[in-house]
Amino acid sequence: MRAALAGLIAALLAAAAVAAPVRFDEAETRRILRHGPWPPAVPADPSNRVAENPAAIELGRRLFFDKRLSADGTVACATCHAPALAWTDGKPRAATYQPLHRNTPTVLNAGLGRWFGWDGGADSLWAQSIRPILSPQEMGGSAAQTARRVAGDPALTCLARASFGAPAESDEAALVRAAKAIAAFVATMVSPRTPFDAFRDALAEGDAKAMARYPQAAQRGLKLFVGKGCPDCHFGPAFTNGEFHDVGVPHMPAPGMVDFGRHGGLKILAADRFNRLGPWSDDAEGEAAALTRRVRATHTDFGRFKVPSLREAARTAPYMHDGRYASLRDAVRHYSELDMNRLHVHGEQLLRPLRLKGSEIDDLVAFLESLSAPKLPEFAPARYSACP
């Protein structure tokens, strides 16, 4: 009888502990508030003079879905960045003409970034848009093919003229214009508000009733998230600091093959004639170009990859730069059981295995799931009525 009573009391205490309201102290509250408000304004891109031009946005939308930019007319940007899959391909690693060794990131919120691609090999959304078009492994297109595609379609030609004025003077100019239009479209894709955003704003306003609508498990997960140092990298409203880190994910995608990550990306950036310092930038002397001029290689860049946004993470599996984890739970386990031997010698020195309990992993997953909106919009721009 006494044992049964003790068991009952223990069970009640455990239940009470689980149900206890989550309290956030002053420091935690400050850290949580940094993840908003949402949505933010998309920063201007002075290197792309049509970044906010409605005709260019519509042109970009059409080109994004246009398979005729590819070598054999079977691959569009949207083939790998599929709307139905939160603008990813849902595969561990991308594969069109040839298999790649990196995961396809979503283009949601890409316009908020500073560097583009897992290695940051591009410094603008339009320069990044050129990479897959020309890559023989991805779309296998060319500047000449892109120029022909736009010139041969009256609707595209009309939109291009409305966006840029006089016809492109060369195939390369036509390619850059197409890429700038695609970038203008992609930059409109800011993900919607989420249950987390409602909680964050309620916390900012001290609205306890609204805060209580956020699930307890997500609140506990949020407390773990800010308490375990996750926002050091997953910083700010987009849950990324936009930079590159080594978190112990192997960078040998196949035997004998090494993915140099940021180390290689900086070399690609420096050699890229489409970078913001080059002849195709609309602001090669401005502050945006200054960032490219000032970025520097360091001995810690090897094996570093860009910190992805966590927004809409529940829709963008698989995870990590090589798509090795099928679920959010697997990704959280990575940090729980971090293999220190896999960290590069110059990796993040603060990283340690979190050694999470099963219930804590559940809570962190609940929090990460709360960073997705109930539904994604179609991101269809208003029709540009001056062209067919």
Next chain:
Amino acid sequence: MRKRCCSASVPRRAELRIVVLALAVLSPAAAVACDLAGLPQRIESATATLAYRAEPALTVGVPHVLEIGACARNGSARLVAVDAFMPAHGHGTNYRTEIAATGSGRFRAEGLLLHMPGAWELRFDVETPAGRERLVQEIEVE
């Protein structure tokens, strides 16, 4: 920005003027090339004094412009590098800061970008008649 500790205190403006005046008395050369007025953050060593103001206030993820004044105890001081480092993480910033002299011991450093929250060391390398020296201020950014 929270300044966790600093190699020197940040004096009120009146005290700052006294310090500058004292420097002027000690060194005519420094008096010509040493103007720290209006620069609230201050670091001192045995041979040099440096003060700066950041625009915007130091925070995460945005490029900053620093207006900096550098003085030597004996002669002029030249700012040659501005950098930042996270001791706990074992890495610095990913961006090179560009420095330009603006006259009278003043310098403008552009492009300082602190890409993570946490404890940073701001490192200022100056050349004085006594040699090259690094002045460091520890700050906490959120």
